[in-house]
Amino acid sequence: MALKADIKILVVDDMSTMRKIIKNMLSQIGFTNISEADDGATAWPMIESAIKEGRPYEFIVSDWNMPQLSGLDLLKNVRATPGLEKLPFLMITAEAEQGNVVIAVKAGVSNFIVKPFSAQVLKEKIDRIFK
Amino acid sequence: MSSDTHFIEFSKPFIDAAKNVFETMVFTKLDTQKPSIKNDTVSRGDISAVLGLSGDIDKNGSKCVYKAMLVISFPYETYFKVASAMLGEAYTSYVPDIHDLGGEIVNMIMGNAKRDLKTMGYTSNMAIPSMVEGKCHSIKYPLGTHVVLIPFESIHGALFMEICYSEAE
Numbered sequence A: 001m002a003l004k005a006d007i008k009i010l011v012v013d014d015m016s017t018m019r020k021i022i023k024n025m026l027s028q029i030g031f032t033n034i035s036e037a038d039d040g041a042t043a044w045p046m047i048e049s050a051i052k053e054g055r056p057y058e059f060i061v062s063d064w065n066m067p068q069l070s071g072l073d074l075l076k077n078v079r080a081t082p083g084l085e086k087l088p089f090l091m092i093t094a095e096a097e098q099g100n101v102v103i104a105v106k107a108g109v110s111n112f113i114v115k116p117f118s119a120q121v122l123k124e125k126i127d128r129i130f131k
Numbered sequence B: 001m002s003s004d005t006h007f008i009e010f011s012k013p014f015i016d017a018a019k020n021v022f023e024t025m026v027f028t029k030l031d032t033q034k035p036s037i038k039n040d041t042v043s044r045g046d047i048s049a050v051l052g053l054s055g056d057i058d059k060n061g062s063k064c065v066y067k068a069m070l071v072i073s074f075p076y077e078t079y080f081k082v083a084s085a086m087l088g089e090a091y092t093s094y095v096p097d098i099h100d101l102g103g104e105i106v107n108m109i110m111g112n113a114k115r116d117l118k119t120m121g122y123t124s125n126m127a128i129p130s131m132v133e134g135k136c137h138s139i140k141y142p143l144g145t146h147v148v149l150i151p152f153e154s155i156h157g158a159l160f161m162e163i164c165y166s167e168a169e
Helices: A016-027 A040-052 A071-079 A098-106 A117-131 B003-026 B074-087 B099-118
Strands: A009-012 A034-039 A059-063 A089-093 A111-114 B036-038 B047-059 B062-074 B131-132 B146-154 B157-168
Touching: A009 A016, A009 A040, A016 A034, A016 A059, A016 A117, A016 B074, A016 B099, A034 A040, A040 A059, A040 A071, A040 B146, A059 A071, A071 A089, A071 A098, A089 A117, A098 A111, A111 A117, B003 B062, B003 B074, B003 B099, B003 B146, B003 B157, B047 B099, B062 B074, B062 B099, B074 B157, B099 B131
Parallel strands: A009 A034, A009 A059, A059 A089, A089 A111
Antiparallel strands: B036 B146, B047 B062, B047 B131, B062 B157, B146 B157
């Protein structure tokens, strides 16, 4: 893979099985440095801490629908933070409606993936983000 | 069109979505078996994922509201094999790691079906999925709904989709 295998990735999803599936797919693609959070509300302090420690996340993969802080609100927080305006952010959603894509693009999402998806589709989306 | 006709067209996107989800995430094809009307509340599987939904139908300027529920029920063996295929680890019991797997599956099916339902004139608001587990457990259907039972066969075993639906002016 062209990308570094150890780029720092954060997977955010309230469903533990989906986090595991995404982590497995990312491992299959070749990534090795993957952390996880069970909600946008859990992810946000992790992202802030990583910045303070000088080792910020380099790629966020987040579900859209989460009970406390949605993927969309997490994305808005990220984009409003100096230094994170261009942090690669892949949004995952179960809803295949065009309206969602428009909302996410307006909020600054890097790419968008609709469940269900294969590891190959995930890789193609990542390749497009980092090309 | 009558409510019964709507029920038939309403069911199709869920069957198509289930096939898509299982092919992509579980790496298996679903073979649809003969559907039937279900007249009892006993689940045909041991683990059920349940998702309620509601919305409006707009057909040629005529509007009404509907309520519905999607259930996917798995015999234990099927659930464990599906979980093993999706998560890449062997599961032989209903451990916490796989409790929300059925909920994620119905979420994906509903999310996919929602797009097709929209083109057919249905708006849909999804509830949060819940799980029910145990031999011969009961499913609580919304009052006044009819239930269609759609069995599937797969390489991981049988599973059952239930769709209940009713509409009001």
